[in-house]
Amino acid sequence: MKRVVIAQTGSVGPDVSDLFGDFPDWFARLxxxxxEPLVARAPGDLASLEPFDGVVVTGSFASVTAPEPWMDALSAELLRIARExxxxxxxxxHQLLARALGGRVERNPRGLEAGACEVALTPAGRDDPLFDxxxxxxxxxxLHExxxxxxxxGAVRLAGNAMSPVQAFRAGNLRAVQFHPEIDLARARFFATRDRQDHDxxxxxxxxxxxxxxxxTPAAVRCFHNWLARYVGAAEPQAGDVRCASSTR
Known part of the structure; x- marks a missing residue:
């Protein structure tokens, strides 16, 4: 079985983790x-988990617009790994990799993007195996600002929308998506309820x-399964696995 490292870049906090687990649990379900999921919780952990066949980098409540030393250290490791x-x-x-490669990340002047949003593929996206x-x-x-x-x-835009024109891009062995294939309907409902005062x-x-x-959002989940199959070389999902089950863990 292939081995995939989940590079954890933050934590959801106890109000969420008590119900749904933390960021690595959400990807481990998929x-x-x-x-086999392997979790790297700090820069430097990746090397200790060798051998592995791919890395997925999680979301975080940290911001790339407020750089910290650990972000640079993790970026360097990821770029090294992505050579092969x-x-x-x-x-x-997605934002961390864009910055590491020389892109620009900023607070979105159009505001917070939250909920289930429409994403449109570019011509390059339609041809990329990530979106088969x-x-x-x-x-x-x-759920991002x-x-x-x-x-x-040198990066190629694969998807976008009016709120966030770069919803996905590729650069060599790197693929990056702004949206969350790992968030299912149960988690999305929790965040929408918890954050309702902020939204208003x-x-x-x-x-x-x-x-x-x-x-x-089965199409978004399909993207993650495509990455596993087309890039990592993991077994194809069984029928029905492209849906993100509303389980707690």
Whole structure:
């Protein structure tokens, strides 16, 4: 069985983890039966987990716009690994990789993107194996304020939308997505309820709009399974596995 490192870049906090587990648990659910999950919780841990076949970089409540030494250390490790093996960045991981490659990450002037949002593939995205079997427009769960404002040199944009024009990109063995394939409907509902006052403070009626948007997002989950199959070389998912089950762990 293939071995995939989950590079943990933050923690969800006890209010979430008591119900749903922490960031690595969310990805481990999608790896179940297809690859062995290994968790790296700090820069330097990656080397100690050798051998492995790929790395997925989680989301975080930290911000790439406020750099810390551990971000630079992790970025250096990821770029080294990506010379030979596949790396997938998700949300914060997407932004971290963009910055490491020379792209620009900033607080999104259009505001917070939250809920199940439509994402559109570019022509390059339609041809990339990451999006095999994914429609040109699909729903994906989002929860972020920062975004990739400028692609790194040589990177190719794979998907976008009006709120965050760079929703996915590729650069060599790196793939990165702004959206969350690992967030299922149960987790999305929890965040929408927990953060409703914040949504309403930002935009009148914002919490209602976020809750109304929520839906299953099988196409986004398909992207993660595609990464495992096409880049890591893990076994293809069984029928029905492209849906992100609403389990607690």
């Amino acid at each position: 790896l179940r039966g297809r690859a 093996r596949p790396v997938l960045g998700v949300c914060f991981g 079997g994914v429609p040109d427009r699909f729903l994906a769960h989002e 920062d975004h990739v404002a400028e692609l790194p040199p 403070r930002r935009v009148p009626g914002g919490s209602e709009a976020v809750r109304a948007s929520l839906a299953e």
